[in-house]
Amino acid sequence: MPMWPAPTSLASTRAQEAHAAHAGHTAQAVASAPGTWSIAGEHAGHFGGIVVMGISELRAAAAVSPRTDGKVQVRLIETTPEGEKHTDDAIELDELAKRFAQQQPGIDEQGRPTVPPLPQGGLAARVGGVIWTMINRQLLSRETAGADVTIVCDIPRDAGMGALSAADVAVALAMLPENVELDPPTRARIAEICTQAVDTFSSLPSLPARHTAALRTEEGSVSIIDYADHSVTKAAAPISGAQRAFVLFPAGADVPDQAAGIAQRRQFVDDASHAFGTESLRLLPDAPERVLDWLNAVHKVHGSKGQPTIAEASGWLRFYEAETTRTRQVARALRSGAWSDLGTILALSQQDLRTYYGLDNSDALGELAIARRALSARAASAGTSNAVLTFVPSERAENFAADFAADGLIVVPVVHGTEAVVESAAQ
Structure with a gap:
């Protein structure tokens, strides 16, 4: 299939x-x-x-x-x-x-x-x-x-x-x-x-x-x-007009299980937010510098057991700040119809997922999709799936999908859906 x-x-x-x-x-x-x-x-x-x-x-x-x-x-x-x-x-x-x-x-x-x-x-x-x-x-x-x-x-x-x-x-x-x-x-x-x-x-x-x-x-x-x-x-x-989208993933491959690592990152964010009394770190001025100073103090007072290293936390915070900037750029590109800008933005997102956030399980497949002239290829769910979401020019979409299908990968066309609804209820 x-x-x-x-x-x-x-x-x-x-x-x-x-x-x-x-x-x-x-x-x-x-x-x-x-x-x-x-x-x-x-x-x-x-x-x-x-x-x-x-x-x-x-x-x-x-x-x-x-x-x-x-x-x-x-x-x-x-x-x-x-x-x-x-x-x-x-x-x-x-x-x-x-x-x-x-x-x-x-x-x-x-x-x-x-x-x-x-x-x-x-x-x-x-x-x-x-x-x-x-x-x-x-x-x-x-x-x-x-x-x-x-x-x-x-x-x-x-x-x-x-x-x-x-x-x-x-x-x-x-x-x-x-x-x-x-x-x-x-x-x-x-x-x-x-x-x-x-x-x-x-x-x-x-x-x-x-x-x-x-x-x-x-x-x-x-x-x-x-x-x-x-x-x-x-x-x-x-996903209409000039470009289409596909999700690609290998059938039968071991699914990454980085639930514990993702939970550790979230707990770090929760602990830091609690320490500074803020609903989210994004609302905290100069968050990266202040949070790293706080984490260093935690290491000195309580030890580093159960806590990320300064280098790990620095990478995570750098990723969060840069990714938030990128998603703002994505939103602007979508609202203005500048879909051609997405490729560069999403390439940087995928790169930082690997370099600073430590989730790289879909890199090889993404690189292959780019080599086959996808406009972009980014992890569909980094840390819990090997899949990538790709955007492809409409004129190449059928050949792109057929090539990956011929290689034995599962190709899922992304088509417009509708919101969740109650279909029927007992009278």
Whole structure:
């Protein structure tokens, strides 16, 4: 399956049918959400930077119905290069409450805050975590006593296109009470809940911009998400007319697992923000110099165990500042229609991901795409995927895709999608 196939039927229809077969009764509600593709900035969002994110026509759909035994039972049906794959998993709401408690920070014998271990949850913990968080954030009744969940996902898991993030959103929308209006504030709240659930229960790091983009991006647009003020604005998606986009990834290759490293970077940002009493380091004047002075003091007083070296932290901070500047340039280029400027900007982003942020798993594939005359090639999800997102002149797009498909790589055309929606609800 070198060329990723376009779905021949709606994921929501297949989810509804599969749920009836799996759970033994009709779904109470069905919702779907799009895959997402990041142009730039996704690793700088935690710093308070800007993320530019688009949505795909490929979707994940969730069908749900209530249970009464306190259990969340999940079936995931996903398209893979080898064909359809089924995964079953289950977890109890009481177990999720215990895991939530384990993820709360504590205080050590010297009065310093302790960092909880990374969550180790799999599929059911992630999906159940979304439901548990909705209950505890008062979007679902506390009388909710479990759910049967069937997810159909057409988004390739290894493509760095937010397959699981789309599933998070689809589950949240399907579980939503019918009387809740899906206005922008509610969509923003659901995105926040999905991210909180992933951070608390999933072994994989969250990318908040994926939840936001899936819920708040209009067809034909990308979302420009500024984490300094949490604003979401729009620009035209650069995948029509003069250029097209593809995601490329090797089938069957080991997927990088740098969740711990990504978590360490985020914890460093959180600790520094807390030390300076600021919501984000981007809002802190002269942040790089002041944060490095603070880190040096931490090393002297408490030692360097569990802390980055000065050189590592300096590289991360340099990356955050430069990436935020670049995403601002990307946004300007998209709004003005100067798509030809993207290549230079994204090349520098990819270079800094390797040099200063330490994530280089997609470099070789990106270099090959550039050698084959792509306008740009950048990691689709550095640290968690080997995939690259490429922009290609329209007149060369078919040959470009065919060449990579002939080499045995998976080629996913990036096509305009639509925002997450509730497809049907029980009357």
